[in-house]
Each structure stands twice: as structure tokens, then as C-alpha cells.
Amino acid sequence: xxxxxxxxxxKKQIIKATIISILIGAVLLVxxxxxxxYGMDPTGAGELFGFSxxxxxxxxxxxxxxxxxxxxSTPLIKLEKAGSGPDVERPVEADNPAPTTQLNSREDxxxxxxxxxxxxxxxxxxxxYGKMKYEWTTSNGEILYFDFxxxxxxxxEVKEVYFESYTIANANxxxxxxxxxxxxxxxxxxxxxxxxxxxxxxxxxxxxxL
Numbered sequence: 473x474x475x476x477x478x479x480x481x482x483k484k485q486i487i488k489a490t491i492i493s494i495l496i497g498a499v500l501l502v503x504x505x506x507x508x509x510y511g512m513d514p515t516g517a518g519e520l521f522g523f524s525x526x527x528x529x530x531x532x533x534x535x536x537x538x539x540x541x542x543x544x545s546t547p548l549i550k551l552e553k554a555g556s557g558p559d560v561e562r563p564v565e566a567d568n569p570a571p572t573t574q575l576n577s578r579e580d581x582x583x584x585x586x587x588x589x590x591x592x593x594x595x596x597x598x599x600x601y602g603k604m605k606y607e608w609t610t611s612n613g614e615i616l617y618f619d620f621x622x623x624x625x626x627x628x629e630v631k632e633v634y635f636e637s638y639t640i641a642n643a644n645x646x647x648x649x650x651x652x653x654x655x656x657x658x659x660x661x662x663x664x665x666x667x668x669x670x671x672x673x674x675x676x677x678x679x680x681x682l
Contacts, residue, residue, distance in 0.1 A: 546615065546642040546665075554637040555621070563634050566624045566654040570600040574679045584608075584672040586616060586664040594672075595623075595659030596680040598652040604678030608660070610644040611671040617642050622658035650678075 503521065507513040575598070584594045598604065610616060620639040636653070639646075652658055658680075664670045 546617065549617075549640050549642070553619075553640055556632070556634050556636075560632050560634050563624050563626050563630075565626050566634075568600065568655065571655075574599055574602050575681055577677070577679055579675075579677040580682065581673070581675050584662065584674055586662045586670045586672060588664060588667050588669050591661060591663035593659060593661045594674065595657040596676065596682055598622075598655070598658050598680045600652055600655045602652045602679040604650045604652075604676060604680055605648070606650065606677075607647045607675040608645070609673050611673060613644050614664075614666060614668075614670045615642050615644050616670060616672070617663040617665065618646070619661040620646070620659070621661065622652065622654070623656045624654050625656040 502515055503517040507517075507519070513519055584592065586592050596604075618639075618641065619637055621635045621637045623633050623635045626633075638650070650658070662670075662672060
């Protein structure tokens with residue numbers, strides 16, 4: 473039985489293999505690791521191969537963590553928060569017939585700044601059965617408490633205004649369509665519980681007046 477002979481690498485081959493490994497490691501460092509982990513792309517190859525898209529700056533990471541923390545700290549919303557209290561009667565004007573002609577259609581984009589630790593309202597005027605599409609998003613993904621609601625237009629001034637809540641939630645984005653159930657002011661109350669101002673980017677399209 474013949475004895476098996478194991479191949480023995482020569483010193484030159486070992487050195488060559490080591491150099492090749494070092495070169496491959498250096499290329500991966502420059503092309504993939506630096507762009508993806510540190511946002512550094514000295515050759516431009518990271519952007520070419522898509523590794524630069526994997527980089528997330530520390531500030532952005534902190535913003536996302538803040539948004540997540542706000543999400544987990546928001547209290548549950550109860551049924552009692554929706555609309556006016558039981559002592560506020562629904563005005564007769566809510567049952568007025570719809571007009572034969574609606575407001576002209578328009579389209580708007582605007583920013584609503586919700587101050588730190590405070591609330592603010594943004595409303596539009598609509599006639600009964602007026603239609604609208606809407607979209608709003610917080611600029612950095614911050615979570616806001618909001619009440620999408622409407623107030624009935626009344627002939628006489630009252631101490632407590634009757635309103636109905638259409639949606640109450642905590643979110644950083646909302647999209648939908650809306651059919652006004654009565655003539656009056658309709659819109660959003662935003663509340664910011666963070667210690668920084670939050671910008672809401674709002675888009676509207678439909679039959680309304682600002």
C-alpha cells in the first residue's frame with residue numbers, strides 16, 4: 473500500500489495567498505464597510521454598489537428612537553374623548569339641507585408647526601356633503617396625538633361649541649377621504665408632548681376654503 477503524500481505549500485505561495493487576502497480585505501473595507509458603517513465613500517464605489525444607502529447617521533438614529541419612545545409613552549385613548557360632552561346638544565343647523573352648489577375644488581400644501589409641549593388646530597371651511605382628500609406627515613416621523621373633528625356652523629354664538637370627532641389617534645402619518653356631514657369647520661387638533669417643535673406637512677385636495 474503506497475503512502476499518501478500531502479501537498480506542501482512553498483513559502484512563495486503562502487506569501488502570495490496572504491497578500492491576495494489582504495488586498496481583498498482592503499477592497500471590502502473601502503467599498504463596503506466604510507460607506508455602510510461610517511458614511512465614508514472615498515472611491516464612490518459604495519454609492520455605485522448601494523452600500524452607502526445602508527448608512528444611518530447617529531442623529532437620524534436618535535430621532536427614530538425618540539419617535540419610538542414617544543409611541544410607547546402615549547396613553548390609551550378612551551371612548552369618552554370623542555366629540556362634545558353629553559351636556560352639549562347637537563345644534564339644529566347640523567340637519568340643514570346640503571346646498572345645490574359646492575365650493576370650487578382646490579389643492580393646497582402647507583406646513584403646520586406644533587410647538588413643543590403644546591397643541592394647535594388647523595381647520596378648513598366646508599359645506600355639507602363637500603368632499604376632500606387629505607394627507608399629513610410629521611417631518612421626522614414624530615408621533616403626535618390628533619383629533620380629526622368638525623364643528624357645526626351655528627347662527628348664534630354659543631359658550632360651548634358642538635363638535636364630532638371623526639378619528640382620534642397617535643400617529644405620524646394619516647391619509648384619507650372625507651365627506652363633510654354638515655356645514656362648518658373641519659380639521660385637526662395636534663398635540664405635541666415632546667420637548668421640540670414638530671412640523672406637520674399637510675396636503676389637501678377638494679371642496680373647501682381655508
